[in-house]
Amino acid sequence: MADPRGFLKVTERELPPKRPVAVRILDFKEVQQSQRDGAILQRQAGRCMDCGIAFCHQGCPLGNLIPEFNDLTWRGEKRLAADRLHSTNNFPEFTGRLCPAPCESACVLSINQPAVTIKSVEQAIADDIAENGWLEPHPPVRLTGQTVAVVGSGPAGLAAAQQLTRAGHTVAVYERDDRIGGLLRYGIPDFKLDKSRIDARIEQMTAEGTRFRTGVEIGRDMSWRQLRERFDAVVVATGALKPRDLPIPGRDLDGVYTAMEYLVQQNRASSGDQVDEQISARGKHVVVLGGGDTGADCIGTAHRQGAASVTNLAIGVQPPRERPASQPWPTHPNLFEVQTSHEEGGERKYLASTVEFLADDEGRLRALLVAETEVVDGVRRPKAGTEHEIPAELCLLALGFTGTDAETLPEQLSVALERGAVARDDAYATEEPGVFVAGDAGRGASLIVWAIAEGRSAAAAVDTYLQGATVLPAPVTAHERPLRLPA
Numbered sequence: 001m002a003d004p005r006g007f008l009k010v011t012e013r014e015l016p017p018k019r020p021v022a023v024r025i026l027d028f029k030e031v032q033q034s035q036r037d038g039a040i041l042q043r044q045a046g047r048c049m050d051c052g053i054a055f056c057h058q059g060c061p062l063g064n065l066i067p068e069f070n071d072l073t074w075r076g077e078k079r080l081a082a083d084r085l086h087s088t089n090n091f092p093e094f095t096g097r098l099c100p101a102p103c104e105s106a107c108v109l110s111i112n113q114p115a116v117t118i119k120s121v122e123q124a125i126a127d128d129i130a131e132n133g134w135l136e137p138h139p140p141v142r143l144t145g146q147t148v149a150v151v152g153s154g155p156a157g158l159a160a161a162q163q164l165t166r167a168g169h170t171v172a173v174y175e176r177d178d179r180i181g182g183l184l185r186y187g188i189p190d191f192k193l194d195k196s197r198i199d200a201r202i203e204q205m206t207a208e209g210t211r212f213r214t215g216v217e218i219g220r221d222m223s224w225r226q227l228r229e230r231f232d233a234v235v236v237a238t239g240a241l242k243p244r245d246l247p248i249p250g251r252d253l254d255g256v257y258t259a260m261e262y263l264v265q266q267n268r269a270s271s272g273d274q275v276d277e278q279i280s281a282r283g284k285h286v287v288v289l290g291g292g293d294t295g296a297d298c299i300g301t302a303h304r305q306g307a308a309s310v311t312n313l314a315i316g317v318q319p320p321r322e323r324p325a326s327q328p329w330p331t332h333p334n335l336f337e338v339q340t341s342h343e344e345g346g347e348r349k350y351l352a353s354t355v356e357f358l359a360d361d362e363g364r365l366r367a368l369l370v371a372e373t374e375v376v377d378g379v380r381r382p383k384a385g386t387e388h389e390i391p392a393e394l395c396l397l398a399l400g401f402t403g404t405d406a407e408t409l410p411e412q413l414s415v416a417l418e419r420g421a422v423a424r425d426d427a428y429a430t431e432e433p434g435v436f437v438a439g440d441a442g443r444g445a446s447l448i449v450w451a452i453a454e455g456r457s458a459a460a461a462v463d464t465y466l467q468g469a470t471v472l473p474a475p476v477t478a479h480e481r482p483l484r485l486p487a
Contacts, residue, residue, distance in 0.1 A: 002067075002074040006046030013114040014040045016123065021344050025303045028190040028270045031340045032097060035124040038076075044117045045073040051108045055330045056118060059106030061453035062095075063475045064088045066103060066118055073121055078128045085125050088475070090159045090452060093130065093197045094184065096123030099449045106330035135200055137207035140168040146466045149174060149231040151218045154182025155448050156439025157237030158201065159455025160462070163472050164235075165210045167463050172231075173210060176217035179271075182239055184448075186264045189297050191304070191340075195271065219408030228413060233434045233462045236415075236422055237455065238406045240440035244399040246289065250357025255365030259294045259398035266301050281307035285391045287368055288312045289354060290398030293339075298396045300341030310346035311390060315373050315380055318350040353382040357395065367391050401445040420444065426477045428458040429465070436462050442478060454478070 003009070016035040018024075024031050035041050048070035056066045065084050072081035085092050096119060107115035129135055146169050150161045153175040165171045179185050181198045202212065218227055228234055243258040250256070262279050269275045281302035288298045291314035302310050319336045327333040342348065351373040360366040367389040371382035403420015410416055414432045416423040421444050424430050424437045438458035439451040453475045463470035 002048045002050060002071045003046035006043070006074070007049050007109055007113065010043050010047050011113055013117050014044055015117060016120050018340060024191065025344050028266075028304060030097075030194050031191050032123070034127045035120060041121065041124050042074050042076070045070040045121050047109065047116050048074075049109060053108075055106040055108055056103040056116075058330060059103040059332065061102075061447075061450045061476055061480075062088050062456070063453075063473075064103065064122070069125060070116065070118070070121060073125065078125070078132070079134065081125050082129045082134050085122065086129075088473070089122075090162050090456065091155065091201060092122050093126040093201075094155060094193065095449050095452065096120075096126045097193055098188065099447060100332075102332040102447075102449075105332040108330075111329055130197070130200065135204050137204050138166055139208045140166055142168050143170065144168040144467065146170070146232045147172070147230075148233045148235065148462060148466075149227050150235045150237055151227070152182055152237035152239055152439075152441070153180040153212070154184060154237060154239050154439065154451060156239075156441075156451035156455040156458070157182065157235065158205070159452045160235045160237060160438050160459045161210050161455075162205055162208070163456055163459035164462060165205065165208050167459070167467075167470070167472055169232075169463070169466065171210050172213055174213045174216045174218055174227075176215070178214055180212050180214060182237075183241070186267045187241075187260060187294075187297075189263065189266065189301055190270045191300055192297070195267075219406060219412065224409055224412040224415075228432070228435060232466055233436065235458055235462060236406070236409065236430075236435065236437045236441050237439050237458075238404050238409075238441045240401045240404050240421065240445045242402050242405040242420065243397065244402050246354065246397055246399060248354065248356055250359060250365070253357050253359050253365045254363065255393055256357055256395045257397070259288075259290070259298050259396050262396050263294075263297055263301060266305075279394070281305040281310075281394055283308055284393040286310045286394045286396070287390060287392040288396045288398055290314065290400065291316070291348070291350075292398065292400065294400075295396075295398035296339040296341040298398050299346055300339075300344060302394075302396075303341065303344045303346070307394075309391075311392075312342075312346060312348045313352040313354065313368075313370065313390075314348070314350050315353055316350065318348075353380065355382050355387060358389065365393055365395060368395060401440075403444060404441045406441065424478055426479055427464075428454070428461045428478045434465065436465075437478075450476075 017033045050067045069081045069084045101119040104115040150157045150173045286302045286307045323333045353373045356369040358367040372386040374383040415430045422437045428436045438454045457474040460472040460474040
């Protein structure tokens with residue numbers, strides 16, 4: 001184990017440095033910096049208690065061997081720590097930066113102390129992998145002669161493709177956008193994830209034998225039925241990017257957009273693409289509706305574009321700052337979170353219901369009519385008599401997602417949609433033989449760590465379908481959910 005008395009000697013969390021706010025809002029480079037101080041990293045890894053029952057395993061959908069890589073990090077065995085992390089996680093450079101760390105919520109030490117900085121240790125290991133050239137390809141030792149199509153190149157699709165390629169199948173990944181990466185590429189801002197990290201993985205996967213086909217939308221450029229007939233199996237990993245709208249008066253005004261319309265344009269601009277009529281916050285009063293991660297991404301992007309002001313509205317109550325009794329350890333609690341974008345400025349308001357988008361004389365957005373939220377018979381609604389205006393020339397709807405936008409799938413294959421997601425069984429299989437579903441397309445909008453876990457598990461299910469058995473690991477079943485207790 002790591003330092004047997006580490007958790008007694010070091011009782012505080014020490015996190016990697018971040019670029020100063022005044023500097024980082026001038027560009028779209030990553031906010032988080034690498035943990036260069038080996039002494040701090042060793043101290044924090046040494047706080048891990050190597051518990052007899054490591055509840056961090058329960059918190060992590062991937063089943064990362066957290067006590068083991070903490071111990072190896074504490075001992076300075078960087079390459080072994082990298083190998084141990086890679087044994088369960090295909091893309092630690094993504095999760096180390098983007099995962100909300102449910103493993104830390106389940107850390108036994110967090111019962112009465114701040115949790116071990118598991119996410120920071122993971123990011124440090126991922127940085128070592130990149131900096132030391134440990135991202136070697138691992139091509140299969142033999143080919144099975146069977147083919148698999150993966151539709152969608154987000155974290156679930158990439159994880160499934162890499163696992164299936166390494167199992168010896170010939171895998172082709174189809175992506176409707178012009179670049180590989182899905183939501184990682186077009187959706188996550190560059191200040192949270194530099195896209196060179198995706199490119200490095202694509203290079204590794206290409207060397208292993210995975211084939212990538214961009215600019216191909218299955219269901220339109222090629223039918224799902226044609227795809228199924230060409231391949232021995234198909235994995236649907238199209239994500240869940242259908243946005244939740246807000247159908248109130250003024251929704252069609254110039255100046256009201258969904259979050260993904262806004263974020264994707266900035267991703268393209270950051271990649272050097274020419275973006276005609278880009279949605280810009282420069283010099284504008286910006287209002288972001290929705291208090292989740294996507295809303296925070298919009299806030300950070302608006303700051304970097306030079307917004308005059310940024311206001312974030314959420315219809316619900318402000319979450320507590322400390323774990324409530326209704327969400328005891330080791331569950332992942334819903335807490336008030338200050339992300340890097342919130343550190344950069346702006347105002348956050350809760351119990352705010354948007355009633356109407358108001359127009360100026362030229363038909364453009366000028367303000368939001370907002371009221372306090374009240375709950376009547378369990379339903380949130382605007383409270384009469386509390387209406388007031390908030391100036392806004394740009395409003396971004398970050399209200400979550402309602403499911404996959406692959407509407408052509410049930411039209412062309414014997415596949416059903418349930419509550420916006422593709423119906424499947426516990427083995428990730430649909431009613432159409434040989435067609436499997438992984439990630440948000442099957443579970444609804446969720447975490448990147450869950451997408452990778454499901455991609456790995458779906459790959460094991462596909463390998464079993466094709467070969468009759470598999471040696472690929474399967475971290476989770478399709479219907480498994482994070483452990484939460486009712487409020």
